[in-house]
Amino acid sequence: MFTVLAGGVGAARFLRGLTRAVDPRQVAAIVNVGDDLHRFGLRICPDLDSITYWLGGVVHPEQQWGRADERFTVSEELARFGHDPWFTLGDRDLALHLHRTLRLREGVPLSAVTAEVTRAFGLDLRLLPATDDEVETRILTQDGRDLHFQEYWVRERAAPEVAHVRLAGADTARPAPGVIEAILDADAVILAPSNPVVSIDTILDVPGVREAIAGTPAPVIGVSPIVGGKVVRGMAHRLLPAVGAEVTAAGVAAYYGDLLDGWLIDTQDEDQAPQVERGGVRCRVTDTMMDDPEVATALARTCLDLAEELGR
Ligand code: GDP
Ligand code: CA
Numbered sequence: 001m002f003t004v005l006a007g008g009v010g011a012a013r014f015l016r017g018l019t020r021a022v023d024p025r026q027v028a029a030i031v032n033v034g035d036d037l038h039r040f041g042l043r044i045c046p047d048l049d050s051i052t053y054w055l056g057g058v059v060h061p062e063q064q065w066g067r068a069d070e071r072f073t074v075s076e077e078l079a080r081f082g083h084d085p086w087f088t089l090g091d092r093d094l095a096l097h098l099h100r101t102l103r104l105r106e107g108v109p110l111s112a113v114t115a116e117v118t119r120a121f122g123l124d125l126r127l128l129p130a131t132d133d134e135v136e137t138r139i140l141t142q143d144g145r146d147l148h149f150q151e152y153w154v155r156e157r158a159a160p161e162v163a164h165v166r167l168a169g170a171d172t173a174r175p176a177p178g179v180i181e182a183i184l185d186a187d188a189v190i191l192a193p194s195n196p197v198v199s200i201d202t203i204l205d206v207p208g209v210r211e212a213i214a215g216t217p218a219p220v221i222g223v224s225p226i227v228g229g230k231v232v233r234g235m236a237h238r239l240l241p242a243v244g245a246e247v248t249a250a251g252v253a254a255y256y257g258d259l260l261d262g263w264l265i266d267t268q269d270e271d272q273a274p275q276v277e278r279g280g281v282r283c284r285v286t287d288t289m290m291d292d293p294e295v296a297t298a299l300a301r302t303c304l305d306l307a308e309e310l311g312r
Contacts, residue, residue: 002304003186003218004029007199008047009064009233010225011192012054015125017296018190019055021304024124028182030209032194033110033129034137034167034202037150039087040078042097043104046150047199048114048127049096056121064233067092086155111176130203132176135169137202149198158235162242165197167205175208183212188307191222191260193232193288196252197239204259213259219310221262221303223288224249228268232289250275253283262306264288264299282310 002022004015006029019027029051036045046065053059053067060066070090079085089097096117103113109132118127137149141160152158183189194200204210213220226249231237237247245255249265250272256263260281265272266288276283284306290296 001182001186002027002188002190003182004190004192005194005200005203005213006031006047006051006192007194008032008035008050009054010194011047011199012051012059013064013290013296014190014192014223014300015051016054016293017290017298018300018303019125020293020297021300027125028128028178028186029125029192030128030130030179030182030203032199032202033131034135034198035149035153036134036136037087037148039089040083042089042094042101044087044089044097045100045110045114045129048117048129049093051127052096052117052121052123055123055125058121066090087150109176111178126178126182128178128182129176130179130209131173131206133169133173135167135173135202135206137198138166138168140164140166153198153235158238162239165201165239165242167202170205170207173206175206175212179206180208180212183209183216183218186216186218187311188304189213189216189218189220190303190307191220191256193223193225195225195234195236195239196245196255197236197243200256201243210259219261219307220259221264221307221310222253222256222260223264223299223303224252224266224269226252226269227266227288248272250279253281254279261310262303264303264306282306 032047050065060068075088110129139147139152140163142163240247249269253263253276262282270285273283286302
């Protein structure tokens with residue numbers, strides 16, 4: 001089994017490659033739920049949904065999240081009633097949120113609802129929410145506001161300076177069924193090229209997960225989300241300094257520290273390989289820009305080769 005710690009789009013692009021490189025039934029993704037929010041009484045899980053739409057082949061190709069062939073009838077009508085449209089929901093997308101919310105109200109845990117959803121989209125890999133409990137990434141800004149991650153990220157476009165990031169609700173959260181087993185029983189654990197602060201840390205902060213990653217006999221391999229000193233997309237460069245991490249491929253490896261056995265960096269960052277290795281982490285240099293699914297597949301294979309090498 002290959003277990004991937006996953007955020008949204010960066011992880012989805014990687015998982016598209018991994019599920020081509022190996023049998024998808026051997027893949028489990030443990031997915032961040034710190035981004036999840038309530039809107040109009042609905043439960044929305046952006047990272048789970050981004051992965052589902054990507055692997056289900058229905059993602060919006062330019063935007064890279066949400067649905068292709070989408071309409072916004074409901075959101076436009078909501079504006080009529082004075083609702084601020086800062087978090088727009090497409091009509092097709094709404095159907096998933098309606099289904100999920102209905103099932104959650106019936107008492108079905110998020111992990112079980114997620115299994116229904118992935119089945120409906122024909123996915124063969126296992127998507128495991130990090131926890132079935134409600135947790136929420138909160139951004140404390142330097143101007144003293146305490147924002148939900150989505151208010152900071154989507155409404156304010158990551159403009160405010162960040163003082164602190166925390167996963168609210170983490171103290172009482174438990175890992176979802178299968179999460180700890182997926183880490184301890186894996187042949188390799190892979191940290192996807194996701195946002196280290198608001199995608200990966202927020203999985204590690206669920207009690208027991210960080211300990212499982214540190215204690216698993218499987219090699220732990222990460223892929224750098226930073227290429228050429230920049231985020232490939234998104235705004236992770238706004239968050240890394242807030243946790244004291246440098247916005248470089250080697251900087252993120254140092255931030256993960258002892259959790260890593262291996263680290264994959266892009267050819268653009270080749271000169272950083274010695275620095276990574278001095279930190280006691282085996283480093284491989286390869287093409288990590290996954291716009292082309294073939295590149296993503298090759299990258300996944302390189303991860304598994306490195307895992308095998310380190311497992312010996
Ligand atoms: P989000 O939850 O949708 O923001 O997505 P993630 O947390 O999974 O991933 C966001 C990160 O993925 C960003 O920091 C990007 O730099 C990184 N990323 C996206 N596409 C690629 C890619 O093709 N290669 C690499 N190396 N990183 C990528
Ligand atoms: Ca996310």
